Amino acid sequence: MNPKVTRRRFIKGVVASGAAATTTGMWYAANGQDRPGGAVERLIRINVNGQMRSVDVAPQETLASTLRYKLGLTGTKLGCNRGECGACTVVVDDVATYACSVLTHSMKNARIETVEGLESPNGDLHPVQQAFVEELSPQCGYCTPGQVMAAVALLRENPNPTREEARHAMSGNICRCGSYDSYLDGVMRAVQLG
Amino acid sequence: MAYMHIGKDFVPPDVPGKVTGRIKYAEDYTREGMVYSRLLTSPIPHARVLDIDASEALAMDGVFGILTADDVYPDGEPQSTGLKILTNEPTLVGEPILALAAIDEKTAETAISRINVTFERLPFVLDPLDSLAEGGANAYPGDQNTFVFRQGFATEKWTEDQVASFRAGNEPTAEAQQTWSLGDLEAGFAASEFVYETTFTTAGYPHHSMEPRSAMAYWEDGKLYLHGTSQSLTALADGMAPIIGVPKEDIVFINAATGGGFGQRARANSIPSMAIPAKLSQKINRPVMMRITREEEFTIGGARQGFQGWIKAGFKPDGVMSACDLYIISDNGGKGGGGDASSAADCIDVLYQPDALRFRGTSIGSNTAHRGAQRGPGQNQIAPIIAPILDKAADALGISRLEIRKINAPRNGDVAGPRQTPFTSAYVPESLDMATRQFDWEGRQARRRQRNGSKVIGLGLGQGYHNAGRSGMDGIVTMGTDGRLKIHNGVGNLGTYSYASTSRAAAEVLKMPWENCDILNVRTDNHLPITSPQDGSNSIFTNTRTMFGAATDMLNKMKEIAATDLGGDPADYDVSNERVHQIADESIGYTYAEVAQRATELGGKFTGEADLPEELAEWTQISVSRLAGSAFMGVYHDPRHEGNPPGFTVTCCEIELDLETGKYEILDMVTIAESGTIVHPQGMENQLVGGAVWGIGLSGYERHLYDPQNGLPASTGYWQSKVPTYLDTPVKIGTGWVDLPDPENPVGARGIGEPSMGAVSAALTAAITDALDGHHFATAPITADMIINHLAGTEENAAPLAQNNFRG
Ligand code: FES
């Protein structure tokens, strides 16, 4: 890097140009309503919560849009729609994934789990959900489905995390209500609930 | 006092819906025939719309219509500050100019790109001090830069020398718009042994509620159904009806859950954008969904007022704060602000009880985000500024930092504020003792400023306050012939669980098992009473009063019916096990199902058809009239309370600050509440830890930035306008509460939502200051860059006291 470009000036430049580029809405670009250049939606099959679902998907459609607006799975939330907040977290092949930041077309061979798929067939809550209820982890609840899915992925990978490990694993999920402490209490209780 | 429900944890009925994703937020609804609205917003910070040519857009297939400011304000736009639904006089980038409805959002955005708007560019300003200076640009319509109550827009100017002198660190010499004072300031400073004076800034920053304020509306049989967000349903709908222009009886507001409010969803005039789908739907006769993006949320949401201030505080040899002089320029942003600055002065008066205090304040607009109430408006901005000053005084006077706070602490019987209002109760010394004991404050003093390589330990102690209670609202409870208690509650569901915890006051009065209670909220056609907006930390105090009152009315009616039917006097009766019965012989009585049946048969006052409290709000009267005759009813209008019900907090924290990176880790934190009787411990804990995260953000991270050349917001998302994450907050936050009842509330409760933030911000800033050998930045936030620059002896690369700009 040019030594004359200080770190601060560099950041300033990036932020200013980012702002100029993002002042329009462009909502449709990610919500499956766009057909640029004559591109058409294609019918594909994806595995959501253990079921194969057929759905028409536009080329640039994100998984979050497909789940929410095509499959009616509105438990997956959109907080930013650009990979900043984690509200849209789902589990793809056992890995916590921002659904707003992956294309549905890339999901054809994947196993997608959303918050709606966690309860057992008899209606029992998943241990993470049960623990979050018992610890009153959510506040406004808007980030909660994402927090639940991040915790589910964590406990599959590491069934017995320390609080510190949980904190790092969950750190891609923002909670504007600041309920981090209560979510971590929930994760640690979920470990006990198994 | 032994309670059945108060002070006990329970599962609020919406929590399972939150962990399963089943609970619905506004954007989760659909309606047959629903179309989509997108906004055309101002690309420039200050302009006038000269012409809108939408002919090409309106001719497109799939476009149903547009809505402009001329549609929503046929008699002209309101000439006052505050957010507008749509405007032809934008005063910030992103302000909505028009809305267009189309078959889908792609069509809507394509159509919007074909609308030609002719703007007249106007000069803009980003820093209130630049606007104050003679010749500086003015943010508001008509080339004005301030708003005077009852007079309208006005212009306030200082000489360039006055602005330069203030920026240079001196007391402002210009006359302030607003002044109030207590005691003899001159005598106070004369009696001082230690006097500290500094200019300071606090940054503005967005609310950034996680749920963008999307809304959906449709009309059916002349009624408006509006799916939106709020902090309290009836407070919002009551104010929204006149904004939309629909009679109160014809609006149904539906709001099962709100994804964060923090002050900016409290009142209808802070979310006028919800009127857009309502009015557009009316115009095109279809359901309209308006989804809002994160960038749009930044603009049509709101931001905290920034301060550019000067403070001088004097302390007597014994540590008593003898005088405090405060002068604040508040950044009102593009659409007007609030009373934050005066509240900051009030907070100092409350927490430190100075012998004399003077407040001077002036509010100036800038072409930046709308400013409105944000968690502890004023009280919390001043918290990180004042805490290090207390520590400096303690060190200078040879008093411990705990002791100086106890010496100045408010106590039962004390008064504060411009009207010298007495507290309803106050136990701050007890809170200080509890927090410092739980944290082992004294034991940790040996670690203060200890070095470990490049890292150094800092300790901080902080206090928070907010007025935490109101009155004058209404309550309704009903009981059907199944004997279940229905609690009609207009308090919003934004994460505090106050809608449920205040309902428990009604269950308490009737000794009703919680599983036999139903809370009716979610939509206003559940016949909800008026509530105060869930802001100002007031819900617990305000609405336990109304719930308790409505249930007491029902209790008294039960006793009256039983006495009339079964003999004796109402005073001979009590309730237990869902029965109203004689005290002397419990076998004589009615089950709740039976007494509800009798009430329904008797009608009149027992079913809300007669003898209603005269003072019921219009909204409550509508709800009661719709319920009248259908069920056994308890109704209550809450009279005004006496005094100031305060919410207090105390926080201790220990940090380890890395002198090489400017970053710090919060090693430990304990935060204690003093807010009367605790109604819902888990809810209280959530408010304490949530407020702590907000306090950490205020002290260390949150600010918004504008491109000085074009006035574009550069921090419209979570990435550029950082809010604290899991990794910025302690691994575990210790909490506790004093739990002493307040006499002005029937269950002894007061609120806590806002003070939970101030104490943490105060303690963290004090700890940073401590770690840096007492260097007082006199600013919030203190970022890692600022710390590094300070340690390197580098000057800040920004105008002194800069607002809405980079510091560091
Ligand atoms: S919505 Fe996907 S990360 Fe925010």
Ligand code: FES
């Ligand atoms: S609970 Fe509100 S954003 Fe996390």
